[in-house]
């Protein structure tokens with residue numbers, strides 16, 4: 209199989225790393241070779257974050273070449289526009305309908321993007337926009353499961369058996385976090401059904 | 404220990420986790436490190452094997468290395484880890500321990516940061532290992548990090564030599580599948596200690612012999628490297644032959660998969676014969692490595708022709724795109740890649756001090772006092788940027804105090820002070836503080852005491868009361884340390900009390916004597932205080948004077964524009980931590996604490 213490249217972008221604190229871990233585990237459980245990289249330093253809250261996962265029969269480089277991502281999962285619309293060039297011409301984008309205002313804008317140091325709707329349409333005309341935050345808040349009852357809504361949507365686009373995703377989630381939320389599994393599973397299912 | 408490590412199947416590990424597993428598997432008994440990106444997780448993961456590895460946070464890299472040296476001389480396998488600049492701090496012990504030599508296997512990890520993702524400089528530490536005449540192993544992924552860590556201990560014991568594993572941000576922080584084999588961390592017996600001062604005390608009479616021995620050892624190791632499975636040829640189309648190491652190998656596989664490769668895992672001493680033979684079997688030899696032309700220069704010095712190229716590969720982080728450009732240049736069968744320029748019309752998300760961070764108030768006050776501020780390395784380096792604009796220099800950890808001393812001695816007029824964090828003070832501020840006191844240099848040192856090593860992700864240090872393994876530890880009070888040195892002017896203030904802070908700092912800087920001010924405020928992330936309270940702005944009182952915006956708190960957003968260009972401040976309740984700094988800055992009493 210040709211290597212599949214997935215870029216996950218957003219803002220520190222949105223659960224991007226966990227989503228990338230889950231994808232990587234699911235791909236490994238499905239029997240593929242997998243590599244995962246954190247592209248930007250993670251520790252700072254509120255900074256742009258990119259995590260990349262590559263899987264296939266043989267994966268060499270741990271990072272994706274520019275413009276070669278098969279799937280771009282954006283947890284924020286501004287970050288989607290910022291990283292749109294990473295998507296391959298025939299790639300697919302999943303974009304959360306979320307706008308986290310950068311501190312540089314809220315404090316008036318930099319102007320906000322004018323017409324983000326238009327910029328997003330121009331940059332990623334075929335993006336699947338998922339109302340991930342609304343689903344997480346209103347249907348799951350926990351905003352923090354927004355990442356799992358996106359994971360569910362992503363799962364729909366990838367050739368990985370659903371059991372692998374479920375197993376990956378259970379492994380990642382083992383132990384103290386196990387009580388979070390039902391909400392996360394619900395969010396995943398709703399995301400899966402949303403695309 | 405995590406569930407998976409018990410089962411002998413493939414597990415998904417970062418390079419740093421793989422090193423920790425490799426050390427545990429090799430029977431490493433002692434491990435010590437000072438945190439530093441991208442190396443920090445090595446010791447954090449070794450701590451999971453605390454049953455077999457006696458591990459700790461050292462106060463700096465020299466201490467970490469010397470502790471591991473002691474363990475090695477005592478017959479134990481030992482490891483220390485550091486970021487690239489950490490090795491600068493540990494060079495002194497290394498440059499002599501390489502004469503003394505290891506008894507128990509001694510391995511240190513240097514995690515370099517090509518492209519400076521989170522560092523103040525870029526350095527290729529292979530040069531330093533070559534300088535010390537010691538072996539270098541360069542893993543290209545997590546499996547190799549696991550395997551080579553074990554191999555490193557073997558090599559170290561066999562040749563009685565310290566061994567460097569060179570990681571990079573990419574190999575440390577990328578994850579891939581690792582076959583752990585029969586993973587059984589176990590305590591390894593000590594090699595019995597035998598006193599041997601001819602070896603362990605390199606006075607000139609002994610050191611001369613050791614200098615010669617180090618030279619001979621290089622040749623024996625080179626011969627071993629020639630035959631080692633860590634270096635291998637992957638035969639392919641011989642029109643091009645690549646000599647490569649570390650993660651660069653993965654990029655070569657990605658972009659030049661059909662060609663012959665000499666994959667070097669053990670790069671120092673360079674296996675010359677292997678290179679020579681490989682070169683003979685290919686039409687054109689290309690060397691691809693990350694950062695300095697370390698292999699390339701040595702290969703050229705052997706008189707072997709290496710393909711020169713226009714592509715500037717020997718700095719910043721390597722990647723497949725840059726190799727595609729090399730392929731475009733050498734073969735012309737792929738298009739060149741022009742990296743997309745960041746879209747300057749999009750607002751950025753730069754790192755900022757967290758809402759409620761106690762560092763912020765100190766910089767606000769120092770700026771107000773018009774001081775020259777010599778800074779140091781930590782979260783607080785962010786105090787240099789707008790709107791705080793309160794730092795004049797940052798050189799390396801611990802430099803702040805001495806740079807101020809130098810300025811004072813040079814006769815620079817005005818208020819001068821040094822600012823450093825608690826972890827940095829313990830790391831290398833102590834010596835500067837003592838030197839300034841001893842020489843009577845009237846330096847004011849401000850320790851931003853947030854009781855954690857925050858920048859690298861909240862590690863414990865001598866001020867936190869906990870060890871690496873989470874066990875209780877005694878607490879060292881920096882004020883008491885300064886008093887014991889003899890400092891008469893030692894003041895502790897809460898960083899949350901800006902009036903007191905201003906008074907104390909002004910007095911200290913104007914006192915004409917060495918002074919130490921501890922600005923205390925726990926790191927809100929480490930102390931879990933991020934949502935301790937909440938403040939609100941009364942829009943009927945706020946005059947939009949803009950004073951609070953000069954704090955640059957991420958919880959402050961622009962409210963209504965009440966005059967042209969003058970915005971009221973509004974507090975984002977999801978970010979506000981209730982620290983009250985903005986309340987103290989507001990002259991009109993418009994900001995109230997509501998919770």
Ligand SMILES: Cc1ncc(C[n+]2csc(CCOP(=O)(O)OP(=O)(O)O)c2C)c(N)n1
Nearest residue numbers: 439489780781782824825826827856857858
């Ligand atoms: C020689 C060296 N070792 C390690 C580092 C990595 N490093 C950068 S900042 C920092 C810790 C800073 O902690 P502290 O002084 O307590 O300041 P804080 O980040 O908590 O404000 C470390 C370990 C470095 N830059 N240089």
